[in-house]
Amino acid sequence: MKIDRLRAYPIAIDRSEVFKIATGSSLTAENVYVKVDSGDISGWGNSSPNSVTGETTESILKMLRGVKPYVENEVEITSLWEELKKKHPQDPSALAGLDIGLYDLKGNIQGEQVFEMHGGKERGVITDRTIGIMPLTDTVEHAREYVDRGFTALKIKIGLDLLEDIKRVAAVREEVGDDIRIWVDANQGYSVQESITLCQKLADLDVVFVEQPVKEDDLEGLKKVSEESTIPVMADEAVKDHEMAEKICSEELADMVNIKLMKCGGLTGAWKIVDVLEDYGVDAMVGCMGEDVPAIAAGVNLCLTTDRIKYADLDSHFMLSDMAFRGLEFKEGKLWLSGETGLGIQVIEDKLEKYHMELEGVV
Ligand SMILES: [Mg+2]
Structure with a gap:
């Protein structure tokens, strides 16, 4: 090319x-x-x-x-x-x-x-909607709003106050009922012992999994929490490439991994991780880090190329007040590609101009 x-x-x-x-x-x-x-x-x-x-x-x-x-x-x-x-x-x-x-x-x-170039099949991809750390009543209000908008999975950010976090998750579960899937992300906020206690409580609330409860470099702690917890523990910050994915899988340090295109260098890096997961039979989620539509569409395309990615946290574009690209549709809790070639996206030129940052040395 x-x-x-x-x-x-x-x-x-x-x-x-x-x-x-x-x-x-x-x-x-x-x-x-x-x-x-x-x-x-x-x-x-x-x-x-x-x-x-x-x-x-x-x-x-x-x-x-x-x-x-x-x-x-x-x-x-x-x-x-x-x-x-x-x-x-x-x-x-x-x-x-x-x-x-x-x-x-x-x-x-x-x-x-x-x-298609990578042997995948077209389908809609269920994505969660993430709720940041906020007071309990706001957490519940956001959960209600997202469920009303069609989301069938919610990811609740936690990690600053153990008791408050458990109350927030319990209140969301009560608000949305048993049919909505809930998972949580502690972003390294807890000690090993706190994480074990947390996982016990979250299991009672039918939480699907917990992301990165302990510090990213505490691999021993991650393994201990994974062993003690009855709900799966997912490595996120701890896994940034296929070599780390290999270590996590071979040493059983966590039950699942969160693949983010920004951590692993894009689709090429992600497919290398997927190869490792396929060898070990380990499941994954595809996540995001503040991206707009192009990288989110890439995440959807990635999902369609493997059965190992069981969950998608592809919602950062929903959090933006405006978008510089179109091409993704959200319908009945799922993200759908446009069907156009490549990633299926189209740039909105005047938005590029409107939100351009004036910086030195632009490429
Ligand atoms: Mg995470």
Whole structure:
């Protein structure tokens, strides 16, 4: 595939409300949109600055600027990915935006959807809707609103106050009834002993699983909680690539993993993790980190290519007050692709202009 031009657009869009989790809170979502052109055909991806990989809008732009000579060339996606991953191990989100854009472009050139190129089958993907850390009555109100809008799964952020968290989850369960699936994410907020207590209480509330209850580097603690808990424990911050996925699976450190395109360098990195999970028979969720439609659409495409991804937390675009892309439809609790080629997305040019960040050294 011949790439003629790589460009990057730093964009800041406010969220509809402040999003608070155990490790911090934010009102604005910054994204770097990545455009790759081959002749008059384009592909789009997006990179999301985040605290998990430690990347900023500036670091993402710097990485993309540095790799231009490698990208604006005759490229094969996987070998380019391997080369750039070695050169830029600290920039997985920047790499993800590029990788996602290249797959969109490849699909657009070949006239196929991305999941089709990877042997997947079309279907709607059930996504949860995440409720940040907020007071109990607000938590319940948000849960009611999301269920009324058609969501059949809720993810509740916890991790700052154990007793309050259990009360919040119990109140949501009472409000929404038994048919709505609830999972929780502690974002490393608890000690091992607190996590074990938490899991016992959550099991009584029919919570499906708990994400990353302990610190990401406490692998022994993660294993202990997983062993003691009757509900599955999912590794999120602890797993950033296929090598860590291999360690988690082989040493049984957690029951499931959360694959995020921004952590693992995009679809290429995600499929490497999926290969590991298929070898070990371990299930996964596909998650997100503040991304807009391109990376969310990539997450949906990823889901369609494997049975190992049992859950989807692909809701960050719903939290934005506006979007710079269209192409995803939410219907009856599921995300549906548009059916167009590539990722099935379309840029809204005037939104790119409206939310553009004025920064030095734009690619
Ligand atoms: Mg998480």
